[in-house]
Amino acid sequence: MSTETQELTRTDWEQKLIAIRRQLHQYPEVAYEEFETTRSIREWLTEAGIRLIELPLATGVVAEIGGKNAGPVIALRADIDALPIQEETGLPYASTIVGNMHACGHDFHTAVILGAAFLLKQQEEKLPGTVRLLFQPAEEKGTGAALLMEKGALDGVTAIFGLHNKPDLEVGTVGIKPGALMASVDGFDIEVEGLGTHAAIPHAGIDPIVAASQIVTALQSIVSRNVSPLENAVVSVTTIHGGTTWNVIPDKVALGGTVRTFREEVRQKIPGRIRAIIEGVAAAYGAKVSLRWFKGPPSVQNDGPLTKLAAETAEKLGLQVVTPEPSAAGEDFAYYQQKIPGVFVFVGTSGTNEWHHPGFTVDERAIAISANYFAELAWRALKGG
Numbered sequence: 001m002s003t004e005t006q007e008l009t010r011t012d013w014e015q016k017l018i019a020i021r022r023q024l025h026q027y028p029e030v031a032y033e034e035f036e037t038t039r040s041i042r043e044w045l046t047e048a049g050i051r052l053i054e055l056p057l058a059t060g061v062v063a064e065i066g067g068k069n070a071g072p073v074i075a076l077r078a079d080i081d082a083l084p085i086q087e088e089t090g091l092p093y094a095s096t097i098v099g100n101m102h103a104c105g106h107d108f109h110t111a112v113i114l115g116a117a118f119l120l121k122q123q124e125e126k127l128p129g130t131v132r133l134l135f136q137p138a139e140e141k142g143t144g145a146a147l148l149m150e151k152g153a154l155d156g157v158t159a160i161f162g163l164h165n166k167p168d169l170e171v172g173t174v175g176i177k178p179g180a181l182m183a184s185v186d187g188f189d190i191e192v193e194g195l196g197t198h199a200a201i202p203h204a205g206i207d208p209i210v211a212a213s214q215i216v217t218a219l220q221s222i223v224s225r226n227v228s229p230l231e232n233a234v235v236s237v238t239t240i241h242g243g244t245t246w247n248v249i250p251d252k253v254a255l256g257g258t259v260r261t262f263r264e265e266v267r268q269k270i271p272g273r274i275r276a277i278i279e280g281v282a283a284a285y286g287a288k289v290s291l292r293w294f295k296g297p298p299s300v301q302n303d304g305p306l307t308k309l310a311a312e313t314a315e316k317l318g319l320q321v322v323t324p325e326p327s328a329a330g331e332d333f334a335y336y337q338q339k340i341p342g343v344f345v346f347v348g349t350s351g352t353n354e355w356h357h358p359g360f361t362v363d364e365r366a367i368a369i370s371a372n373y374f375a376e377l378a379w380r381a382l383k384g385g
Contacts, residue, residue: 014368017115020044021367022093024107028082028100031138034059037080037110041135044114048121053132055151060144061135062153065120066382071129074381075160076374077333078113079106079139088358103360105165108349108367110135112163115371120378129382132157142185142296145332149339159306159381160342162333163370166324167351171366174314174373175324175346178307182344183234183260184267185296185330190215190255190278192242193288199247209242211285212253215278216240219257222273227266234260234328235270260328262299297332303341306381310343313377319369329355347373 029037041061045052053062060080087094087101095101102108117133134153138144148154166175192212197205216237227233235257242253259274261267271293282289314321324346333344347370349362 013115013118017111017367017371018364020114021107021111021364024110025091025102026093026096028095028097028102028107030084030100031081031141031144032059034080034137038135038137041080041110041114045117045133048118050117050121050133053153055153057137057147057151060137060148061133062148063117063133064130065117065124065133066127066130068125069128071127071382072158073130073132073156074378075132075134075154075157075336076113076116076378077134077136077160077162077336078109079136079144080110081106081138081140081144083140083356085356085358089361091361101358101360103357104140104355105349105360105362106139108165108362109163111367112347112370112374115367116374116378119371119375127379127382131378131382139332142330142332145297145335149335154336154339157340159303160336160340161306161310161374161377161381162336162342162344163347163374164331164344165349165351165362165366166346167349167354167360167362169322169324169346169348169350171348171350171363172369173320173322173348175322175348176302176307176311176314176343177323177326178302178304180262180299180326181302181324182300182326182331182334183232183262183328184264184299184334186259186267186271187294187296188257188259188271188274189292189294191290192253192255192278192282193290194249194251194285196251197249199249202249205249206286207249208251208253208287209249211282211287212240212242212255214281214285215255215289218277218281219274222270222277226269226273231266232262232326232328233266233270234258235274260330262326264298267298297330298334298338300331300334300344301337302343303337306341306343309380310345310377313380314373317373317376319373
């Protein structure tokens with residue numbers, strides 16, 4: 001504990017946070033269905049005497065600590081939704097909801113920010129400003145952050161901090177870097193329309209399977225030939241649907257996939273290249289083609305001065321600071337950063353599997369460490385460093 005986040009009874013505090021995390025883990029709720037999760041968070045905050053900010057939200061919670069002294073408003077954010085994955089950890093507190101699991105560690109994130117809130121509440125009278133707590137729904141849909149901003153959750157906030165567990169980092173380690181940390185997330189659907197025919201008489205039709213196969217291969221040239229080798233991008237075709245039986249060439253084939261980038265200039269270039277490639281390939285085979293584009297969260301871009309503050313705070317607390325590799329996974333925390341400066345931090349959890357795996361786990365020793373860190377970071381951000 002730092003001198004500014006005065007110590008609660010250590011054993012009781014740690015055990016409470018672990019119990020909170022385990023309760024959330026047992027009852028995971030997917031995006032926009034986090035009703036019991038929301039109720040529980042409200043109860044834990046109310047029990048701690050932390051005031052709730054009533055906004056028109058079906059799920060998710062916004063609360064505040066401080067405001068008794070003049071100063072800025074900074075925000076701490078945790079995501080609360082789970083994934084539609086069947087858990088395979090074998091833990092005694094494994095998910096009780098068939099087909100749902102906290103396979104990305106949002107239960108861990110929620111427990112951490114609650115722990116930070118409990119610490120900050122103990123020193124509310126001295127807090128040099130206000131800490132707003134955002135317990136956000138629907139991160140996995142990539143839409144929860146935008147919803148909270150629409151409802152006013154970020155009004156008046158000057159800086160925001162968030163976290164994600166990192167299974168490949170050891171407990172006691174934090175990954176902090178300025179600039180791009182996580183990728184933008186866009187998606188696409190492609191429909192290739194040919195002319196169905198008997199499989200033994202292919203010349204009588206237009207084969208959309210052959211055209212679609214060429215499209216899959218041709219799309220890979222975007223990264224290798226249209227994006228600088230000094231940049232990072234991913235174009236992945238992840239679904240192919242076409243045909244119903246072995247001896248019929250179908251009329252249509254549907255493709256779907258995702259694009260990940262770290263710079264907006266690269267992001268803007270790729271949809272046009274996809275369209276040009278699929279139209280060119282389709283024309284070569286006499287087929288028709290259509291493209292639907294789904295724009296998701298932008299890239300997580302960490303603010304330079306706040307990143308420096310985050311690293312200095314970690315070092316002050318004796319944590320090991322490393323520069324992490326950017327992740328091509330996405331995070332709608334990026335929407336907050338488009339409005340105000342923010343930092344997203346990776347915290348080590350010594351996990352056994354990566355995110356979204358049915359065997360995903362976290363080392364619960366990281367909960368108290370991370371909660372203490374974010375409480376201290378909030379203090380230092382309010383004081384200006």
